[in-house]
Each structure stands twice: as structure tokens, then as C-alpha cells.
Amino acid sequence: MKYFVSSDIHGFYKEWQKALRNKGYDKNNPNHSIVLCGDILDRGRQPKQIINYILRNKEKIILVRGNHEDLMQEMINRNEAYWHDLSNGTARTIVDLCPEWEVTRFDLKEIAKETRLQEVLDSFVDYFETDHYVFVHGWIPTKGSEQKYDKNWRNAGKERWEAARWANPVEMYKNRIFEPNKTIVCGHWHCSSFWHEEDPIRYKEYGEGANYKPYIKTEVMAIDACTALSGKVNCVVIEDTKCKDNNKQ
Numbered sequence: 001m002k003y004f005v006s007s008d009i010h011g012f013y014k015e016w017q018k019a020l021r022n023k024g025y026d027k028n029n030p031n032h033s034i035v036l037c038g039d040i041l042d043r044g045r046q047p048k049q050i051i052n053y054i055l056r057n058k059e060k061i062i063l064v065r066g067n068h069e070d071l072m073q074e075m076i077n078r079n080e081a082y083w084h085d086l087s088n089g090t091a092r093t094i095v096d097l098c099p100e101w102e103v104t105r106f107d108l109k110e111i112a113k114e115t116r117l118q119e120v121l122d123s124f125v126d127y128f129e130t131d132h133y134v135f136v137h138g139w140i141p142t143k144g145s146e147q148k149y150d151k152n153w154r155n156a157g158k159e160r161w162e163a164a165r166w167a168n169p170v171e172m173y174k175n176r177i178f179e180p181n182k183t184i185v186c187g188h189w190h191c192s193s194f195w196h197e198e199d200p201i202r203y204k205e206y207g208e209g210a211n212y213k214p215y216i217k218t219e220v221m222a223i224d225a226c227t228a229l230s231g232k233v234n235c236v237v238i239e240d241t242k243c244k245d246n247n248k249q
Helices: 013-022 047-056 067-078 083-087 090-097 108-114 117-121 158-166 169-174 191-198
Strands: 002-006 032-036 061-063 133-135 183-190 220-224 236-239
Touching: 002 013, 013 047, 047 090, 047 117, 067 083, 067 090, 067 108, 067 117, 067 158, 083 090, 090 108, 108 117, 169 183, 169 191, 169 220, 183 191, 191 220
Parallel strands: 002 032, 032 061, 133 183, 183 220
Antiparallel strands: 002 236
């Protein structure tokens, strides 16, 4: 199977589709599948197009939950936008999905149902795994706050998975928290941070001199292109066999 993997597309539908086309994705090819490593909405202004595309092609797409999916679900559940929902673009996504509603009077649960946003949110899993790769958003869960490898991470509970989605992959990589004999494919943290950490003279973390291309090593594949700044979505193509047992929400 060929997996066309992106992460943190953050509402930038056109950029995501361009990345898929450039890598040769063919929705009619039974050997092609898409993996999205979380944070599919917020910040970009095309959430409706992303949701509609996922719903039309859901048998071809694997959705790995990100911290922005958690933020969205929390806002929907409380039916109220907090300040961080505004600063993270979460509330803006709702307005873009349903612009005819008056912001001060909307019912978030109703909007999520009517726009089928909730249907998409319910389709996410904590991780996806193939024979040689583990796909997550931030990182795999560690042992509590110790940041040590936990061989039982697959069985982590809700709170530990939520914490893992906020984890800094650069720090996890530096602490050498890896899954033996597999590569962790992650988003959440801009690739430029990995490149800057490796060679701070050659690469800047942001702005001119920043490298937003995928950072690929034996143990990690970081793919967040920081799309809101770079204007690009990364897409990597991975050929592998799906593991028999995969996380299901």
C-alpha cells in the first residue's frame, strides 16, 4: 500500500490538494491511501472543502487525531468559545463552516452536526501503525511526566494520549524516545525546528533561512510544514503493509 501522508494542513485545502497531486495521488488507485496526522482545521479558511473531501473519500483516508481536534471537540462540548479558541483559529473555523449564523447566538453542537464536522471528528484515531511506521500527531505517550519510553504506549488512556498530542517532537527526539524498529511519523511541530536544531548556522527556525521540508531520519519523520507561514503542505509517500491491529476510537 502507498500512503500519502500529510499533517497540520490547518484548513488549507488547496495547498493540501496540490501536495497530493504533486506526489501522484490517484483516488481511483486501490493501492493509494491518505494519512492525515492531525490538525486538519483552524487558521486556513477552507474547512468546508476539507470536510467535504474527507466525507466523499472516507474509505481512502486515515485520520490521526491532533491537539486541534481536541480543542474543537472541547469547544463544541462546552458550547462556548474561550480566548484560546479565538487565538488558535478554532472559533473562526465554525464561522467559516456556517457564516450565516450570528456568532453570539450559535449552538455549536447543532452546527457540528449540520455541517458534519462532528462526523469527521468521530472518525479520528489516536494512532495508525504499519509494519515499519507509527503515525501520530505529537508523539507516542511516555511514562507519565518522566519522558521515558513506555512499551505499553498503545494502551494509554485518554489523558495520556491528549498529553502526547501536545508533546514537543523535537524534545522527544533529543530524549531518544523511539519505538524499536519503527519510524515515528509526526506533525504538530514545524520541520524547521528539527533542521535548526541539527544545524543552527545553516538553518533558521522561522523566516528567511528556515527549512520547512520533511525532516527524515531512521527514527523520525517530521512533516509539519508550518503551512500558515510557508504556504506549503508537505506530503510524503510511504510504502508499507498495514499492521493487523490498529487503534480504533
